[in-house]
Amino acid sequence: MAITLNQIAEICGVSRGTVDRALHNKGNVRPAVAERIKAVANEYGYTPNRAGLALSRASHPIRIGVIIISVQTPFMQIVLDAARREARRLATFSVEVIFRLSPSLDPVEQVSMIEELVEQHHISALAITPLDCLLVETKINELIDQRGIPVVTFNTDLPNIRRLCYVGQENLSSGRTVAELMRLVTRESGTVVTISSSWMYHSAFRERLKGFKEELLTPDSSLQLREVMLPNDDSNVVYEHTLRLLQEIPDLTGIYAITPGYAGVCSALVDSGRARGVHLIMHDEIPANLYELRRGVADFVIGQDAVQQGALPLSLLADYIQLKQQPPKEFYHTDIRVLLRHNIENLL
Incomplete structure (x- = not known):
């Protein structure tokens, strides 16, 4: 059985409330104490109760924005379907996912989508297939640096942005x-x-x-x-x-x-x-x-595993916001699958 907050509190000699504040970065805990609490939690494999977090945040749901380009292509439709399935799953944990879809490769349109998601929908995080231009790069870094909004890129990446991680093919x-x-x-x-x-x-x-x-x-x-x-x-x-x-x-x-x-x-x-x-x-x-x-x-x-590219960015962002779990790696490279007519029977 996984360790509980009360057990962590007993081991560390603090109150349950102190443990809760330390593990969820709520402040008002001395750094040395918070470090000790987190070390014990990691040692014993403590996992936060997402359902409990959802109940506590039901009145203020987390909003994740998703921007997908070239959405008219069959491949990106598969990516979108996977993202929508993951959005339905996360909805049970008080996570709302707001999609903005574009058939074009227009940087001005993409920046407008980002601004709308931030200003009108007050998103807490962003998953995006970013266009490779300075305008988009500057806007994304502005979100991260000035607003503290975490970003995960997928399918395409920008090496000069300070995003959490990238999900997609190398x-x-x-x-x-x-x-x-x-x-x-x-x-x-x-x-x-x-x-x-x-x-x-x-x-x-x-x-x-x-x-x-x-x-x-x-x-x-x-x-x-x-x-x-x-x-x-x-x-x-x-x-x-x-x-x-x-x-x-x-x-x-x-x-x-x-x-x-x-x-x-x-x-x-x-x-x-x-x-x-x-x-x-x-x-x-x-x-x-x-x-x-x-x-x-x-x-x-x-x-290149369209399903993972659609679902994993949302899961990583939800874990980062709700459970305070940093993605363990920067690159989630999907498999390079070499398909030929002799190994596709189960895919048709």
């Missing part, structure tokens, strides 16, 4: 993984094309490409690389550009689809008759991509 390693797979399947011959839409303000896409190039373009490799940046990830736009590339590059042996728009790449490969001759690797464990794996159009899909 994108440099993800790109390097794709490069290693591409070198194997192409036998390091021909031309490889990377296809992405504009990754301005989106650090994850940029890091994927950087890792891919670092691993692919080694001094001993004979592969040629051509980078294609499209104005957007509309499937029709991606389809037309991919068809053109297939016509222009006769020795095209591999395509790395970095950003959404995967359906356009797959359709172009099928319609051109080159689906069996050009190796395709793309991201995101979504039903449409798994289907392309199964029918042999794609060689590999790189998964």
Whole structure:
């Protein structure tokens, strides 16, 4: 049985109220005494009663703001669904989660969302997929430094903000993984094309490409690389550009689809008759991509655990606010899942 507040008080020779104030950082406890109380609590594995905390705070619920970008994409829909499920669970502990969703990559809009959550909804914490620009970075650091609002980033990260932690894939390693797979399947011959839409303000896409190039373009490799940046990830736009590339590059042996728009790449490969001759690797464990794996159009899909990215940031923030539990690590990197048609039967 876990140790109780009364037992900690008896061991430390103080009152139960003193133990409660020390463990929940309520003040009015001498530092040496508070340190002793916390040491005993840690030694005996004391766990605060979240249900009790919820009852005591029912009249003043904790509010966590959540901002998600590119919410129209199938992958981010899975992230959103997981976050909403976690929000329903936390609601039983007097935690209210307020969502703000954007289909765009607009820094001004994101800053406006942050300001609205703070000024109108008085959030206690923020989980965010941040855009990579100085405007957003400055606003988030202002929340942390001036208002004391804890922040967890997920899916994308900003290295220069003072957030609690990051939940998501290590994108440099993800790109390097794709490069290693591409070198194997192409036998390091021909031309490889990377296809992405504009990754301005989106650090994850940029890091994927950087890792891919670092691993692919080694001094001993004979592969040629051509980078294609499209104005957007509309499937029709991606389809037309991919068809053109297939016509222009006769020795095209591999395509790395970095950003959404995967359906356009797959359709172009099928319609051109080159689906069996050009190796395709793309991201995101979504039903449409798994289907392309199964029918042999794609060689590999790189998964990154959308469910964990949606749920864990809220859980970490709730623990930080209610239970005073600092996240034990700065980076919660999700698995880099390499999926191929022989290991996806249970996912379809």
